[in-house]
Amino acid sequence: AQSVSQHNHHVILSEAASLELGCNYSYGGTVNLFWYVQYPGQHLQLLLKYFSGDPLVKGIKGFEAEFIKSKFSFNLRKPSVQWSDTAEYFCAVKPSGGGNKLTFGTGTQLKVEL
């Protein structure tokens, strides 16, 4: 079975700082990878996803993530965060071609201060 680790549980940044949230997964085969965001009081929204091809994936709101297969990682990055990026971020993984069952990481709470 697959598993996902997000090592940063809480991150506090000032506006304009750069962001990198770690995500590592464990699975023996090929995977599809996702980052979801949950703004306060709102539902989960997809930020970006990787299925195949270019390992550097661009998402919404200026976010990007890089799939490094050798490191089993899919870290989320943003060059300059805004106060409105305050939210909880979840990394998720599913085996490619194996249905749509997602396994989520424990989430990272990001707080951006003015």
Add this chain to the structure above:
Amino acid sequence: GAVVSQHPSWVICKSGTSVKIECRSLDFQATTMFWYRQFPKQSLMLMATSNEGSKATYEQGVEKDKFLINHASLTLSTLTVTSAHPEDSSFYICSASKGIPGDEQFFGPGTRLTVL
């Protein structure tokens, strides 16, 4: 497009009663729907996967007789928490998939259940 709604958004009930939560895909047909439970400051834990017209597949450790799932149509799935107890208090989230292999899941806003 791809909007998922849940009803109710929050519910408070007495211990021993049953509560039904609805999950609807508003603008697409959802071949598969998923039910998650989210504890405070924790991740989403998949409870079960339901496919339209067939029995739900429950994750290990989830009591199927306690958490009844029905996926009667391509736009509606329901989760009924039977004989609810305070430990069932949680945030329940559904998601829906169009059934295309590898497609993303679209999440509902969640239902906050409090059992007194």
